[in-house]
Structure formats: structure tokens, C-alpha cells
Amino acid sequence: MVSADPRPRRRADAERSIARIVSAARETLSRDPSATVDDIAKTAGVGRMTLYGHFRTRPELVEAALVDALHDGERMLTGLDLGGDAQMAMNRLLASSWLLVAESAALLTAAQGVLTPGRLRELHNAAADRMEQLIRRGQRQGVFRTDLPLTWLVNAVHYILNGAAEETRLGRLDPADSPGIVIATVQAILAAPAVDGLPQQPGTNT
Amino acid sequence: MVSADPRPRRRADAERSIARIVSAARETLSRDPSATVDDIAKTAGVGRMTLYGHFRTRPELVEAALVDALHDGERMLTGLDLGGDAQMAMNRLLASSWLLVAESAALLTAAQGVLTPGRLRELHNAAADRMEQLIRRGQRQGVFRTDLPLTWLVNAVHYILNGAAEETRLGRLDPADSPGIVIATVQAILAAPAVDGLPQQPGTNT
DNA sequence: TGAAAGTCGTACTCATCCATACGAGTTATG
DNA sequence: CATAACTCGTATGGATGAGTACGACTTTCA
Structure with a gap:
């Protein structure tokens, strides 16, 4: 029941990006539940493509934000x-x-x-x-x-x-x-x- | 302050259509606040064009529904x-x-x-x-x-x-x-x- | 009963947003 | 320092939904 990483190898900057994205998602979605993926990427200070590199769909991102909260x-x-x-x-x-x-x-x-x-x-x-x-x-x-x-x-x-x-x-x-x-x-x-x-x-x- | 009709002349069937549309808008929007204009028209049993004939924009329609309620x-x-x-x-x-x-x-x-x-x-x-x-x-x-x-x-x-x-x-x-x-x-x-x-x-x- | 008013389908433009593709540039790390 | 991992802009595809244009058909009502 320990948190298992399906993707053990990840570079440090990727880790950082993910953290910023999740944080931005929480912040942005808390202000506007229908916020755009683009909005979230901008808030995170990250290109939209980077975001899609870590979260394949919007629901996946929303779930990650909720789980984090x-x-x-x-x-x-x-x-x-x-x-x-x-x-x-x-x-x-x-x-x-x-x-x-x-x-x-x-x-x-x-x-x-x-x-x-x-x-x-x-x-x-x-x-x-x-x-x-x-x-x-x-x-x-x-x-x-x-x-x-x-x-x-x-x-x-x-x-x-x-x-x-x-x-x-x-x-x-x-x-x-x-x-x-x-x-x-x-x-x-x-x-x-x-x-x-x-x-x-x-x-x-x- | 009596309710003033800006459009005094209106045919009976138009009146009926409007009533059905407003009623449908209340019903539909109460179930799903982001319901489509098309949804509402369908619920009202009316063509989308008829609806647009009476309510020029979606906000106008939503307001009419709220006022009715x-x-x-x-x-x-x-x-x-x-x-x-x-x-x-x-x-x-x-x-x-x-x-x-x-x-x-x-x-x-x-x-x-x-x-x-x-x-x-x-x-x-x-x-x-x-x-x-x-x-x-x-x-x-x-x-x-x-x-x-x-x-x-x-x-x-x-x-x-x-x-x-x-x-x-x-x-x-x-x-x-x-x-x-x-x-x-x-x-x-x-x-x-x-x-x-x-x-x-x-x-x-x- | 005939003209005005209303109905309504089809097809279109326009805007937004999700998602993918490609590829060039940048950074971490063994 | 070389390579794999990552970043990210631009372009593209596809879906959805608002609103418009047009025109043929039907209903009201004077």
C-alpha cells in the first residue's frame, strides 16, 4: 500500500514542472471551475505542450489537483x-x-x-x-x-x-x-x- | 410602473410559443445550468429558429426564465x-x-x-x-x-x-x-x- | 381570404477549446 | 560531454455551441 511509482525514473526539472502545474491547477480551478487547460498552463508558467506531456487529458489533470488537495x-x-x-x-x-x-x-x-x-x-x-x-x-x-x-x-x-x-x-x-x-x-x-x-x-x- | 409592453401587437401562437419556451428554459436550466439553446428549444417542442425569433441571445433567454421564476x-x-x-x-x-x-x-x-x-x-x-x-x-x-x-x-x-x-x-x-x-x-x-x-x-x- | 406574422429546417460563419503532430531548442545526468 | 529527457512554439484536426441567412411552409386575424 506504499505509493507505487509506475514511472520511477523522472528528471528533476520534470518533477518541478509537475509540481507547478498541479499547484496552478488547484489555484486556477478554485477560482474558476471551468478554467481552460491553457489558463492553467499559463498560471503555471509553462507551455501547454509541457502540461500535456505530463497529463494526457483535462480530467486527468483535474483529478491530480483534487488528489493533491x-x-x-x-x-x-x-x-x-x-x-x-x-x-x-x-x-x-x-x-x-x-x-x-x-x-x-x-x-x-x-x-x-x-x-x-x-x-x-x-x-x-x-x-x-x-x-x-x-x-x-x-x-x-x-x-x-x-x-x-x-x-x-x-x-x-x-x-x-x-x-x-x-x-x-x-x-x-x-x-x-x-x-x-x-x-x-x-x-x-x-x-x-x-x-x-x-x-x-x-x-x-x- | 405597470408592466409595459414594448411590443403590443403579438399573435396568439407567438404568445403560446414564448410561454412554452420560457417554461422549457426553467425546466431545462434547473436540471443543467449549462444547457444548450438547442436543448431548451427541443424541450419546448419548438425549432431553434423560433426561439431565436423571440430571444435574441442566450443570456436574454436565461434572464426571462429567471424573471418568470x-x-x-x-x-x-x-x-x-x-x-x-x-x-x-x-x-x-x-x-x-x-x-x-x-x-x-x-x-x-x-x-x-x-x-x-x-x-x-x-x-x-x-x-x-x-x-x-x-x-x-x-x-x-x-x-x-x-x-x-x-x-x-x-x-x-x-x-x-x-x-x-x-x-x-x-x-x-x-x-x-x-x-x-x-x-x-x-x-x-x-x-x-x-x-x-x-x-x-x-x-x-x- | 389574403397579407402579415410566425414557424422551422438546412446550411453557414465564427469562436472556443481539447487534443495531437512535428520539430527545434534546452537541460539534466550517467 | 553526449544522450536521453524535457520544454515549448506553431500548426492542425475535430468537436461543440452561439448566432445569422435564407427561404419555404403554415397560422392567425382583420
Whole structure:
């Protein structure tokens, strides 16, 4: 399961080009999901032919960009404690991943239009699962609501994340305030409704 | 300010064609925001040339479809009581407009890619204002939270609406359940956080 | 019923973008 | 330093989709 290189021999400058291209693809597609191959090549400061030398088709390039972003996510979450109080864990998860998710929202859109749903799910599942497990744990702890479908809760969080990303990109939200706003909103969505005079399962919230 | 007809004389069959085209545009663009003029004409059961006879460019057609959808919204809200308790009013607003908003979500996306931001705002402002006023009133009543930017609250509701629309379209949400889920989620987002032992302004919730 | 209005197919131009072909020049690396 | 790997411009092919031109046919309506 170690990352196997089908192409072990590659020159240093080629490696550099690929890195610049992938980076440019992430940047460009995050601003405009329908960006042209030529746009991406220009942003990378590289001829279009060089790009095609490494990525045979546009979908292949988009996938590479998405995979790179997801790898960043995994790396970022390494060593992040998702145990303990689910609410706190969720806040930590959001605080550390919000920026990446925000930046990659449009990239995900681009991928949706170009990759098969199956392939997309395969790539994106790890991230989605993590969120789902955490919410489920919060439900068992009694701090997250259980009266709405789990799938909806997971996706509602995503929609809020992407929405906040867009608001930030459009300048309607101060990037400095965004994390706090996202956390507060997600908390509100997930929180178990504390009915007046019927404070949920007592004893579960230490 | 009455709707002025720049083209008073128009034959009955032309009127019919236009209606079918606009309807087809709404339907088609709501499924695929990047639908072709040809697609729309086919859906309308009309030749492409007929379509071009009434709408000179694609943007013009998209705008007509959006305007039609917005008119539907206005018509739907006529006679809807938005007074009284803001929370209840919001529930009524969502219950009656959710379906239309859901259907028009993708249409709005199409419009965003084709209309100038100014023009789009001009068309869409009435609907957005209504939501904003209602939230503001709820804040004055003490039932909606005031610790997040008003703009964000308005747009967060929109993102949830569109998200629910997408979930429904993808079959991940039962259309019968959607309204209830949307209402519950929006309530959670807007509700003033009832701090334990500090139940907000007493006397406002009769 | 006849002229104006509307319908609509075919064929065309124009622009954009993906992808390939070729080939000359440049750089890494054993 | 020689060769293989890489870069990259120009040109080309092919697909798609917007919008126009033209002209024959049909429908409305005064």
C-alpha cells in the first residue's frame, strides 16, 4: 500500500514542472471551475505542450489537483485529536480544515463535472467518512441532534462550509471572522435541541 | 410602473410559443445550468429558429426564465402573512417557497454565469430583502440570534435551501421530508442561543 | 381570404477549446 | 560531454455551441 511509482525514473526539472502545474491547477480551478487547460498552463508558467506531456487529458489533470488537495487535508489532520467531547472535536476539525475546504470547494465542483461519480466518491470518501463518524459519536454522546437524517447533517455542514467559502471569496465575509462564524453556525445545526425543562440525557455531558 | 409592453401587437401562437419556451428554459436550466439553446428549444417542442425569433441571445433567454421564476415567487407570497411571531412567519415562508427555491437553484446558477452581477442583484433583490427584513424583525423580537452578521444569516439560509434542493434532486432526501428538514435546520441556525439559566428577554415568547 | 406574422429546417460563419503532430531548442545526468 | 529527457512554439484536426441567412411552409386575424 506504499505509493507505487509506475514511472520511477523522472528528471528533476520534470518533477518541478509537475509540481507547478498541479499547484496552478488547484489555484486556477478554485477560482474558476471551468478554467481552460491553457489558463492553467499559463498560471503555471509553462507551455501547454509541457502540461500535456505530463497529463494526457483535462480530467486527468483535474483529478491530480483534487488528489493533491485531499492529500493536503490528510496531512493536515494527522496528529489532530478527534477524540473526547465531540463538540470540541468538531470545532477543532473545522478550525484546522476550514481554509482548505473553502479553497477546494470550487475545485470539487470542477471535478464533479469531469470525473465519474464513482471515481469521485472513491477519492472523497475518506474525508466524508471522518465527518460522519464524528457526528455519529456526538449523537451517541447526546450532544448532537438525532431527529434529522445523518446524511443530511453531514451534507448540511458541507453546504455551510462551501457557502462560507463563497462569501469569503466574494468579500462579503472577513477572512478573519470566517472560522468563528462557521464554527458557530455548524454548532447550531448539530446541537441537540435542549427542550425547555427537558434537558436531554443527564449525566452524558461531563 | 405597470408592466409595459414594448411590443403590443403579438399573435396568439407567438404568445403560446414564448410561454412554452420560457417554461422549457426553467425546466431545462434547473436540471443543467449549462444547457444548450438547442436543448431548451427541443424541450419546448419548438425549432431553434423560433426561439431565436423571440430571444435574441442566450443570456436574454436565461434572464426571462429567471424573471418568470421570480414572478412565480411573488405571486406565491401574495397574501402570505409575514407578521406576528417571526419564527412562525419564517416557517410559513419556508414552507410555501421552499419548492420554488429548490427548483430554481440551478437556474440561479445559470444566471450567475451569464448576467452581470448588477443586473442579477436588481432582479433578485426583492426576494433577498424580504428574507432580510424578516430575520431582522426576529432579532428585534429576541427570537433570532444577533451574534452573527445579518448578511451571513440570510445567505446561510440560502445555502441550506439550495443544499436541500440538491439533496432532493439527487435522491438522498425524500421530497416529502424535505420541507420539515429545511425548517428544522433553518430554525437551528437562526435561533437565539438560549444560554442555560439566562433565557433571553422574558415575555417575548407568548 | 389574403397579407402579415410566425414557424422551422438546412446550411453557414465564427469562436472556443481539447487534443495531437512535428520539430527545434534546452537541460539534466550517467 | 553526449544522450536521453524535457520544454515549448506553431500548426492542425475535430468537436461543440452561439448566432445569422435564407427561404419555404403554415397560422392567425382583420
